[in-house]
Amino acid sequence: MxxxxxxxxxxxxxxxxxxxxxxxxxxxxxxxxxxxxxxxNLWGKYQQVVxxxxxxxxxxxxxxxxxPTVLIRDGQSVSLTLDNFxxxxxxxxxxxxxxxxxxxxxxxxxxxxxxxxxxxx
Amino acid sequence: xxxxxxxxxxVRDTLPLVLAAIPFGILFGALCQAFGLPLAxxxxxxxxxxxxxxxxxxxxxxxxxxxxxxVIGATxxxxxxxxxxxxxxxxxxxxxxxxxxxxxxxxLTDETFATVLNRLNRxxxxxxxxxxxxxxxxxxxxxxxxxxxxxxxxxxxxxxxxAWGLDVAMVVAFxxxxxxxxxxxxxxxxxxxxxxxxxxxxSLPFQLGILVSAVVAIVIPTIIALRTxxxxxxxxxxxxxxxx
Numbered sequence: 001m002x003x004x005x006x007x008x009x010x011x012x013x014x015x016x017x018x019x020x021x022x023x024x025x026x027x028x029x030x031x032x033x034x035x036x037x038x039x040x041n042l043w044g045k046y047q048q049v050v051x052x053x054x055x056x057x058x059x060x061x062x063x064x065x066x067x068p069t070v071l072i073r074d075g076q077s078v079s080l081t082l083d084n085f086x087x088x089x090x091x092x093x094x095x096x097x098x099x100x101x102x103x104x105x106x107x108x109x110x111x112x113x114x115x116x117x118x119x120x121x
Numbered sequence: 122x123x124x125x126x127x128x129x130x131x132v133r134d135t136l137p138l139v140l141a142a143i144p145f146g147i148l149f150g151a152l153c154q155a156f157g158l159p160l161a162x163x164x165x166x167x168x169x170x171x172x173x174x175x176x177x178x179x180x181x182x183x184x185x186x187x188x189x190x191x192v193i194g195a196t197x198x199x200x201x202x203x204x205x206x207x208x209x210x211x212x213x214x215x216x217x218x219x220x221x222x223x224x225x226x227x228x229l230t231d232e233t234f235a236t237v238l239n240r241l242n243r244x245x246x247x248x249x250x251x252x253x254x255x256x257x258x259x260x261x262x263x264x265x266x267x268x269x270x271x272x273x274x275x276x277x278x279x280x281x282x283x284a285w286g287l288d289v290a291m292v293v294a295f296x297x298x299x300x301x302x303x304x305x306x307x308x309x310x311x312x313x314x315x316x317x318x319x320x321x322x323x324s325l326p327f328q329l330g331i332l333v334s335a336v337v338a339i340v341i342p343t344i345i346a347l348r349t350x351x352x353x354x355x356x357x358x359x360x361x362x363x364x365x
Contacts, residue, residue, distance in 0.1 A: 010189060014189050015159075015161075015162050015165075017189060018162075018179075018189040018192060018193065019165045019169055019170070020169075021189070021190070021192075021193035022166065022169075022170045022179065022192070022193055022196045023169045023170050025196055025197040025200065026170050026171075026172045026175065026197075026200045027223075027226060027227055029197065029200050029201055029203050029204045030200075030203045030206070030207050030229040031207070031223055031226035031227075032204060032207070033204060033208040033211045034211060034214050034226045035219065036211070037211035037214050037215045037222065040215075042211075049347060050208075052343050052346050053339050053340070053343040054205070055209075056311045056339040056342050056343060057205045057206065057208070057209045057335070058234075058235070058298070058299065058302060059302050059303065059308050059311045059315065059338070060311050060312075060314075060315045060334070060335045060338035060339045061202050061205060061206070061231075061315070061331065062231070062235060062295045062298060062299045063299055063312045063315035063316050063319070064316070064318070064331045064335050064338065065231070065295065065319075065331055066292055066295050066296060066299065067315070067316035067317075067319050068319045068320055068330065069292055070292055071320060076324075078320060085286060086286065086288075086289050086292060089289055089292075089293060090289075090292055093293040093296045093297065094296050094300055097296055097297050097300035097301065098300055101300070101301045102297075103134075103137065103294075103297040103298065104297075106296060106300070107290070107293050107294050107297055110289065110290075110292070110293025110296065111289065111290060114286065114289045114293075118286070
């Protein structure tokens with residue numbers, strides 16, 4: 001199992017520990033709130049604050065993933081030029097999502113725009 | 122609705138995100154192969170960790186000879202955002218046993234969270250469904266393992282699949298999920314803050330930019346919501362739930 005071309009030349013034991021460790025931290029992060037979920041009023045007097053804050057989670061996290069992916073194509077600087085196909089496809093997808101609220105139509109319109117731009121330009 | 126039916130709906134609704142994950146899975150496998158990581162390690166990550174972006178970070182770090190303990194630390198940081206996902210869903214899983222909850226938590230990826238959330242928002246009178254959740258995650262999981270393997274096997278024969286721009290599929294799918302959530306000024310504010318901060322913090326390591334942006338985009342609108350709700354009596358999340 002040990003591959004000599006691996007730069008670190010990890011032992012099998014180290015690889016097992018690596019996978020175990022990655023699994024434990026990832027699963028731990030995902031499971032921790034679920035494990036506590038049995039309590040009706042977990043946050044006590046902060047219940048309302050926490051619930052409001054959690055309501056912003058999807059928009060906050062997903063937008064923080066989307067925007068740099070769309071705008072920073074070279075890994076460094078923001079690109080607003082015509083050759084940023086991701087930007088134009090995203091704007092079309094956004095317009096369709098805003099008008100129709102239809103997931104599949106949104107995805108198709110974005111992909112078709114992207115394909116057309118690649119084909120035409 | 123029957124459980125098997127809900128399971129299949131979960132599979133169906135995740136299809137766009139599964140397609141979007143294919144180039145990422147293939148790229149991850151190819152990256153492992155290029156860095157000389159063994160196939161077993163590549164597949165073990167996809168099978169036991171199942172967290173795409175942290176697997177990329179791990180492969181890159183291992184490729185430059187980073188000690189394994191640091192790789193575990195980086196994995197923790199990259200995946201911290203998932204704690205916000207499970208906190209967001211926790212009120213829906215209260216009635217499940219700890220074992221079911223643990224099984225669900227294992228598959229809480231960006232994609233499954235987004236899909237499940239989309240359904241909760243679309244059909245507000247319909248309760249959270251574990252079968253739907255498992256349908257979404259089983260499809261993501263099997264696809265992810267298969268694509269990692271495929272990428273590793275094809276390895277150097279591939280051009281960079283992201284160079285074709287296939288990550289656009291993930292972007293437009295997420296846009297399809299976020300846009301219907303922008304139902305009031307505070308949601309818009311949250312989106313604008315998240316986008317702007319993510320651009321500013323883009324160069325931070327281990328995708329800390331996403332985490333920082335999320336915190337900013339959650340805390341500021343929450344403070345404003347609390348101020349307005351203490352003057353008016355209505356709670357802004359109520360208006361969120363009643364619309365859409």
